[in-house]
Amino acid sequence: MRMKKFINDPKRLVPELLEGFALAFPARIRLLGTNTVVRATPKAAGKVRLVTLGGSGHEPGLSGFVGPGMLDYSVAGEIFAAPGAPRCIEALREACRDGGSALLIVLNHAGDVLAANITMEAAAREGLNVKMVLTGEDISGPVGDRRGLVGCVAVYKVAGAAAEQGASLDSCFHVAERMNRNMRTLAVAVRTATHPATGHPIFELGDDEMEIGMGQHGEAGTGRMKLKTADETAEIMLEKLLADLGVQQGDELLVLLNGAGATTLMELYLIFRRVARLLESKKIKLARSAIGEFITTQEQAGFQMTIARMDPELIRLWDEPADAPFFFQA
Amino acid sequence: MRMKKFINDPKRLVPELLEGFALAFPARIRLLGTNTVVRATPKAAGKVRLVTLGGSGHEPGLSGFVGPGMLDYSVAGEIFAAPGAPRCIEALREACRDGGSALLIVLNHAGDVLAANITMEAAAREGLNVKMVLTGEDISGPVGDRRGLVGCVAVYKVAGAAAEQGASLDSCFHVAERMNRNMRTLAVAVRTATHPATGHPIFELGDDEMEIGMGQHGEAGTGRMKLKTADETAEIMLEKLLADLGVQQGDELLVLLNGAGATTLMELYLIFRRVARLLESKKIKLARSAIGEFITTQEQAGFQMTIARMDPELIRLWDEPADAPFFFQA
Numbered sequence: 001m002r003m004k005k006f007i008n009d010p011k012r013l014v015p016e017l018l019e020g021f022a023l024a025f026p027a028r029i030r031l032l033g034t035n036t037v038v039r040a041t042p043k044a045a046g047k048v049r050l051v052t053l054g055g056s057g058h059e060p061g062l063s064g065f066v067g068p069g070m071l072d073y074s075v076a077g078e079i080f081a082a083p084g085a086p087r088c089i090e091a092l093r094e095a096c097r098d099g100g101s102a103l104l105i106v107l108n109h110a111g112d113v114l115a116a117n118i119t120m121e122a123a124a125r126e127g128l129n130v131k132m133v134l135t136g137e138d139i140s141g142p143v144g145d146r147r148g149l150v151g152c153v154a155v156y157k158v159a160g161a162a163a164e165q166g167a168s169l170d171s172c173f174h175v176a177e178r179m180n181r182n183m184r185t186l187a188v189a190v191r192t193a194t195h196p197a198t199g200h201p202i203f204e205l206g207d208d209e210m211e212i213g214m215g216q217h218g219e220a221g222t223g224r225m226k227l228k229t230a231d232e233t234a235e236i237m238l239e240k241l242l243a244d245l246g247v248q249q250g251d252e253l254l255v256l257l258n259g260a261g262a263t264t265l266m267e268l269y270l271i272f273r274r275v276a277r278l279l280e281s282k283k284i285k286l287a288r289s290a291i292g293e294f295i296t297t298q299e300q301a302g303f304q305m306t307i308a309r310m311d312p313e314l315i316r317l318w319d320e321p322a323d324a325p326f327f328f329q330a
Numbered sequence: 331m332r333m334k335k336f337i338n339d340p341k342r343l344v345p346e347l348l349e350g351f352a353l354a355f356p357a358r359i360r361l362l363g364t365n366t367v368v369r370a371t372p373k374a375a376g377k378v379r380l381v382t383l384g385g386s387g388h389e390p391g392l393s394g395f396v397g398p399g400m401l402d403y404s405v406a407g408e409i410f411a412a413p414g415a416p417r418c419i420e421a422l423r424e425a426c427r428d429g430g431s432a433l434l435i436v437l438n439h440a441g442d443v444l445a446a447n448i449t450m451e452a453a454a455r456e457g458l459n460v461k462m463v464l465t466g467e468d469i470s471g472p473v474g475d476r477r478g479l480v481g482c483v484a485v486y487k488v489a490g491a492a493a494e495q496g497a498s499l500d501s502c503f504h505v506a507e508r509m510n511r512n513m514r515t516l517a518v519a520v521r522t523a524t525h526p527a528t529g530h531p532i533f534e535l536g537d538d539e540m541e542i543g544m545g546q547h548g549e550a551g552t553g554r555m556k557l558k559t560a561d562e563t564a565e566i567m568l569e570k571l572l573a574d575l576g577v578q579q580g581d582e583l584l585v586l587l588n589g590a591g592a593t594t595l596m597e598l599y600l601i602f603r604r605v606a607r608l609l610e611s612k613k614i615k616l617a618r619s620a621i622g623e624f625i626t627t628q629e630q631a632g633f634q635m636t637i638a639r640m641d642p643e644l645i646r647l648w649d650e651p652a653d654a655p656f657f658f659q660a
Contacts, residue, residue, distance in 0.1 A: 004520040004521050004537075004540075004557060004631060005593075005594070005597055006520075006558075006559070006560040006563050006593070006597040006600060006601055006633075007559065007560050007597065007600060008559045008560050008561050008600065013596075013600075016560075016599075016600050016603055017596050017599040017600055017603075018599070019599075019603050020598075020599030020600055020601070020602040020603030020604075020606075021599045023602060023603055023606040023607075023616075024599065024602050024606075024619055024621045056596070057596060059594060059595035059596045059599065060595055064595075190334040190336075191334050196594075196596065207334075210334075227334060228336075229337065229338045230336040230337050230338050230346075231338050233336050261592060261594060262591065262592040262629040263335075263336070263629070264335070264389060264526075264591060264626065264628055264629060265389035265390055265394075265623075265626070266343075266347050266386070266387060266389045266526065266628075267335055267336040267337065268350075269346075269347040269348070269349075269350030269351045269354065269389065270336060270337060270338065270343075270346050270347055270350055271336055271350070272350040272353060272354050273346055273347075273349050273350030273353055274350075276350070276353040276354075277353075286353075289354055291354045292656075293595075293623070296594065296595070298594055298596075299592040299593070299594060299629075299631065301334060301629065303336075325658070326622075326658075328655070328656075328658060
């Protein structure tokens with residue numbers, strides 16, 4: 001089947017989509033150089049700037065979270081591909097330009113980590129005051145090398161709130177690390193997407209199958225099985241997440257449900273309903289939640305479920321206002 | 331191909347999805363009776379309440395726009411079906427309970443209009459102080475009987491802001507009517523969706539075709555053609571809208587782009603880019619915009635484009651704060 005997407009020249013896809021994004025949100029964001037998104041109104045001098053990097057094709061992520069209370073810089077790569085290190089270094093220089101400091105938040109994917117490591121080495125040589133947090137919370141991967149999925153949004157949120165309040169680079173780093181340690185994500189896919197630059201499907205899946213643990217770019221998961229109901233799927237995924245994080249009665253959780261692209265909000269509501277009821281029955285507190293499309297994989301059908309153990313400081317930071325184009329709290 | 335949706339019993343779809351919605355946004359909305367969504371914190375007595383009604387399966391619409399500055403009551407029907415008049419009357423009674431008044435906003439679709447007319451007759455018999463606005467801005471239909479598409483969100487927004495500020499029922503009605511008169515929408519579809527209750531596709535379209543003018547439930551449009559690029563599609567649709575509304579140099583427009591479900595935000599950014607550039611070249615001012623998924627048709631691919639001629643009062647009302655779960659401004 002022919003790719004049915006509204007695009008122009010695939011080679012110009014990323015600059016064009018970012019140009020459209022900037023035209024749509026002129027009061028909030030603007031473009032810097034090639035394909036880097038920055039806040040329209042820069043953060044006050046002396047406060048820690050948050051920088052992220054990652055491939056495009058996941059809109060609204062990652063650049064949709066640039067704004068007061070969240071990110072200061074998002075260095076966008078080509079579709080599903082990390083940006084080159086030179087552009088990341090440029091962003092860090094800019095973030096540190098007035099003797100300031102920056103927290104670089106990177107999702108654990110091989111290409112992104114490679115670019116980030118080169119960038120951090122260059123930053124050290126230049127004497128820039130930068131720390132890096134690598135997010136990785138996908139429980140379908142091995143401990144120590146788990147992929148970074150939608151949980152990065154929670155890290156942006158709490159570290160961004162701390163930075164906005166004038167916390168030091170060390171404090172922002174520790175808040176981000178704690179959020180990262182406290183969270184777990186599991187994805188499920190039921191229908192593939194078409195790569196907008198190549199026109200090819202990014203994975204294959206049977207007509208009656210779903211796959212648990214699939215990554216954000218069609219990376220293989222851990223469990224292929226017959227399609228389940230909303231309640232069954234919610235239960236399978238939540239149980240795995242609770243076990244992996246070792247959640248106890250009385251713990252307070254943040255729950256994120258992230259639609260992959262074509263899965264409807266209707267379905268996410270059904271999944272959320274079952275998650276909320278299961279937590280209630282287990283005497284685990286649903287402290288906060290967010291539900292919608294945060295990091296997509298084109299028109300893939302499926303979703304990511306994230307749980308995170310919250311403490312009073314993380315809840316306070318989560319509740320602080322943020323004004324990024326595509327972040328909204330419940 | 332089998333329907334690949336996360337659902338449970340199709341007969342329980344609507345109460346379950348609304349239960350999930352209420353569990354996800356407990357600070358903002360709650361359920362009233364069967365399948366009616368209301369604000370968690372009621373509007374102060376004496377202010378006009380806004381009520382809407384319509385089928386489910388379009389999430390986040392319509393109930394996602396309940397909240398301060400927008401709707402007070404959303405009476406949800408079954409999937410793609412109007413709610414029964416008795417439940418609508420109940421909502422109006424509730425909205426008018428303390429001697430208050432209500433504005434009923436209805437999208438022009440046969441079933442919704444039938445329910446609304448019965449409701450308004452009953453309201454008149456009971457002496458309730460209610461006025462009704464029928465939105466209809468789809469230029470693929472005949473003047474006088476145009477379908478109500480995503481433009482209703484702009485009507486909710488400006489009338490909701492007026493009501494929040496204490497405007498009279500007459501004033502709210504006239505603001506809503508003016509917004510409705512000033513707006514035009516055109517839709518395009520490229521890929522069908524599956525009805526979540528029946529499991530059947532809601533329309534058929536060739537592998538290389540797109541259809542302009544398709545309604546929100548797969549109703550036939552006016553122009554089936556080969557799939558075009560983002561730029562070409564944007565231009566075709568914008569030119570039709572500008573001509574129909576009679577837009578002149580110097581006019582100030584609101585532009586809404588509403589994804590149908592599976593069309594990516596990436597694609598909407600490309601469409602928006604071309605729209606913004608075309609308006610600039612025609613010396614028409616892009617006053618405000620919103621881009622995202624507001625009223626969907628399951629996992630259909632395509633989008634709706636709305637333009638509206640704004641005046642200083644409409645812009646002021648559009649800019650007022652609103653706190654509905656799924657409304658966000660640019």
